[in-house]
Amino acid sequence: MELTIWTYEGPPHVGAMRIATAMKGVHYVLHAPQGDTYADLLFTMIERRDHRPPVTYTTFQAQDLGGDTAELLKTAVREAHERFKPDVMLVGASCTAELIQDNPGGLAESLGLPIPVVPLELPAYQRKENWGASETFYQLVRALAAPHAPPPAEPRPERPAGQAPSCNLLGPTALGFRHRDDTAEIRRLLEAVGVEVRVVAPLGATAHELARLGEADFNVVLYPEVAHAAASWLKRTFKQPMVTTVPIGVGATRDFLREVAGVAGLEADSLVERMHTQLPWYSRSVDSNYLTGKRVFIFGDATHAVAAARVARDEMGFEVVGLGAYNREFAREVRAAAKEYGVEPLITDDYLEVEEAIREAAPELILGTQMERHIAKRLGIFCQVISAPVHVQDFPARYSPLMGPEGANVLFDSWVHPLMMGLEEHLLGMFQEDFEFGNDTLPSHLRAEVPNDPATANGGSPAGSAPAITAAEPGASADSAVPESDPAAEPDGDIDPEWNAEAEKELGKIPFFVRGKARRNTERFAREQGVVEISVDTLYEAKAHFGGR
């Protein structure tokens, strides 16, 4: 048993729902109790979908358990087929139904429906959401495309002369973080260089399109967490090469184009030259000097975390002080990247462990998930979201991909946004006692976004609060602006050095956005030196010791 407060991933059947909901003509019958229908709201509320997910739940109750839950399942499958007339059906169990072992897949198959029925075995006590999405997509692709597979020994026929190279884009799902815009951006990029995009799947794909996946010349794996398994099978079965560079950031997008050029038989350099994005110039312009060496902690799904680390160091000039991912399936990639950045890889889905690591690293900026935004708020650090899990505000109305040329622009803007502008930072350092700056001045462009105190924001309701999805979230528009909290409040194993009054006052003069770090460094220094009372001198000695502010 694992004590969990927040989870990074849902159960595997939620991954299956992300596939079913992304596609057209797919229906998923889930053997599950009534409470599991909460998953619908992930799609209808968080992603603002205007349709119910194509999922029928059997919603068995305690009184059914002794009796015939199997019959319930069969009725649900039959009724769903009649009502929704899908082209293909997924049938599986959630965690509870897994325990009662009704074998939903087998039962559904026994009904002899006139459409393909794909049974899903998603072990809920071992696996999680991303794995469930991957497995579901793989099973669907296999079930639908296998009948069109060439004999194993047959080589792939050459693309006819004069025919443009073509590919499929694999991996975007419902509830995917920026998947809608990433897909549009990469389609545009590929079409601009003369590559035809045949099928995008699962997002927007039909069963018929999945059946024809083998026709394209190659596959682009946009989200390995979802599509790597299916693309590998396609590679084995149809001998379709796969492009695996994830085009997040300028460097990675260039590498992506080179890889595409390689498999499509195009001339790489001209492709790369034709790509235009603002990030390189914005990053080189002198006002970006203040970004140099900003300490950044990165956590998310492996793909986004690794991609963000490259952008952060090579394209923004930040210092990567932490790198991790919650999905163990891709731990290897994260370990390799962490080595390159000289940090300890953090592979965990324990939110408390991540919080501790961030506290320890004392970054100036966190690039994370919704969960890290939450940690950031507590620690008084800025945060931008780069990976699922995300909340409703991370599905913006405007076009905002993370991938491709426009994605690079989006990354630059959104990561720089929470940071203090260059000159402003200096002015604050010099004139911090100016009453208008005050001690807790936020970057002036964030002024209006200071969040309400979460504790009082929902003052009067019976519970004292409301669920985030039903109430205006105090953090919704203020994902980056946070009041300082006192990170030193956490008890520590050692004896805590005490601040004397003068030192405490001096600490108060340090601008709030570095105050937490200064406090932490000073206390660490004091502890290392065996200093019990922190004086102004200790503060400055620590500053000299650790360098910088």
Added chain:
Amino acid sequence: MNRSTPSTPTIPGCASPPAGTRDGAGSGLANGTGATNGELPVLKERGQREVFCGLTGIIWLHRKMQDAFFLIIGSRTCAHLMQSAAGVMIFAEPRFGTAIIEEKDLAGMADANEELDRVVTRLLDRRPEIRTLFLVGSCPSEVIKLDLARAAQRLDTEAGGEVRVLSYSGSGIETTFTQGEDTCLTSMVPHMPPHAGAEPSASRPGGTIGSTGTREAEPGTAPAPPTSLLVVGTIADVVEDQFQRIFGKLGVGPVHFFPPRRSAELPPIGPGTRMLMAQPWVNDTMAALAQRGCERIDAPFPFGVEGTTEWLVAAAAEWGVGRERVLEVTAAARERGRRAVARHRATLEDRSIFFFPDSQIEIPLARFLGRELGMRLLEVGTPFLHRGHMARELALLPGTPRLSEGQHVDRQLDRCRADQPDLVVCGLGLANPLEAEGLSTKWAIELVFTPIHGYEQAGDLAELFARPLVRRELLEV
């Protein structure tokens, strides 16, 4: 607990479900389309239920009782439900968590108990301020028959009085949404202290356990004189204070609220305690309290001006205070409430409304909207209908709405589309899809998370229903 058995005298209209059938499917009085007190037929539905499970009650219970912690023994699904429904952003460190059952726990029972002990020890070390720890059962814990009641007893003894450890079911196979509060409160009842002069437990003289629900149950018996009032069901602190002031002026009291703000301070009860339901879903709690000798005051629910007045009148009567005095004391508040409600009448009058089942609050709210705002009731769905506790409400319900209990969501959607109501009250999974079809919707869950009881909130309650319609008028896009 007052489960109807053949030998138990039942009050007219009281359909307490027999043990094990919480949704009333096997309820004695209700089979097929039986008639209610209000003679309205009830459409009993069986099919996909698009509702939360009882775990969700933790979202407000953990805010209400600030010294309590709720530990769900469940799966990743349960944890995910809680964070999706509660929202991750608001509470820095919530007073709930999930002990996620893993593959290795499924191997053997002894193992699972040890694991539970380990998790609880870690939790109590981390949160020394906890006074009550609830072990909350889920579908997986119930299907594998993890005995949480035994575990709670053991842990309670180990905690040596520092922390009270209780258990209840919030599972989706046993409870629907707000029933999670009902099972939680029921688990606390045995620990409520007897009030001064009361028997430590059990029935009052002359009464049969299980029939102590209301006065009519045993016409000949003289009830114990009222010694205190217990208001049952979570309501906003601010509303509690308002009611407390009114009861004070009426000379009704002492008044206790259940659940209390601090779980360690359970109100005293016993014969002489009169109980007043503040929320319609505390049905089992009422039965458990009745077993301790408390008596239910039959009243409608305090929604809207009329409901609030009748609720107060019923309570006051027990203390020998007449209707006139209640009207006198509440005159100003009633007038304010009426004015606040009237502001929304133009928007809501003659508009039709359709309720999907959600929290059991549907019938009282339909009564308010029908009588005080002139709305036309098309369908009023409830996850579970307790005829006894709902009798007064049903009698007041205007028109001839379609009453439905349980759910077959696809068929209900068909009916809703056919009805084309002006406003649909439904859950979060249905709201946006229905909006996209051109219907106006009100999220049902907001009705559970917003202060809506009493005179001062009557206008807010009306506004919750008016807002979607006003907004639709407003938007030009």
